Amino acid sequence: MKRFLSLVQPSGSLTIGNYIGSIRQFVKLQESYDTFIGVADMHSITVPQNPEFLHRRNREVLAWFVAAGLSDKHCTFFIQSDVRLHAELAWIFECITNMGELSRMTQFKVKTEGKTDKKIPCGLFTYPVLMAADILIYDADIVPVGSDQKQHVELARNIAECFNSRFGDTFVVPEPVIPNVGGRVRDLQDPSKKMSKSATSPKGVIFLDDDEAAIRKKISSAATDMDACVDYDEASKPGVSNLISIYASLNEIGLPEAIAKFKGETRYSVFKKAIADCVVEHLMPIQERYRKVLADGMVDEYLDKGAKRAREVAGRKLDEVFAKVGFGRA
Secondary structure (H helix, E strand, C coil), X not given: CCEEEEEECCCCCCEXXXXXXXXXXXXXXXXXXXXXXXXXXXXXXXCCXXXXXXXXXXXXXXXXXXXXXXXXXXXXXXXXHHCCHHHHHHHHHHCCCCHHHHHCCHHHHHHHCCCCHHHCCHXXXXXXXXXXXXXXXXXXXXXXXXXXHHHHHHHHHHHHHHHHHHHCCCCCCCEEECCCCCCXXXXXXXXXXXXXXXXXXXXXXXXXXXXXXXXXXXXXXXXXXXXXXXXXXXXXXXXXXXXXXXXXHHCCCCHHHHHHHHCCCCCHHHHHHHHHHHHHHHHHHHHHHHHHHHHCCHHHHHHHHHHHHHHHHHHHHHHHHHHHHCCCCC
């Protein structure tokens, strides 16, 4: 059986963008693949974190996965720092990855814009190599990602091909999987940007734990335009197009069908209410299951079982890598 893997950072509350662009894909794929789902807490410390918050958030992220429909019958759940072999493989990869490749990473450019070298931690520059190790240590065939993360999977592919060429066939070269609709949910207030859990202002972000009133308020105040006519045009109507994309994705319909439903509507209030109704209808049941998952103690059980298997799989691969690069005694 082929394998897919994804890790999500616990540094902030998950958003509807995470759900549409990633988590819901996992639910669909879990029965067809050997599924590894991780919480990337090692990545989160590229910016300062409160340790108590990080411990709590690790468990909460997993609870959202389970509430959304993922099952331990199909998934290996783990916290990245529980499988420290990732970091060991990352060091080897850093030694075969050049600085030019890392300096071209879009996320690095965005996160360091306007900062001096003294303000930029080395981990922010090298974390794509750790991400490659996360993927390759499990021989993942596919990696479901949002469109903004595709570049990281491409780096993992390059590293795998480089290692295989130098040391012999070792790693599976992974493929990114991006949803046709909703692959990049945009900020409601500034649709030129991706909706992000680390956004400066929460007004444009729908978090999975937002209550109904907050969801409706954020959607009602979402940026649109002065045309007062609903239509899909990412260039001239990015705010409206973003809302239509969210509607289409949550209802699992194509963009043409979603566009046809709203096309020509001149009352943005009516349009936004329909979007809000859709979001509320989808998120409220997930929130109810999330609270139950946290309360019944299954999170730690899943993590204990998952960490054991993840260490076994990763350990076999790292032993192979160590032997090929010449570590230890012959």
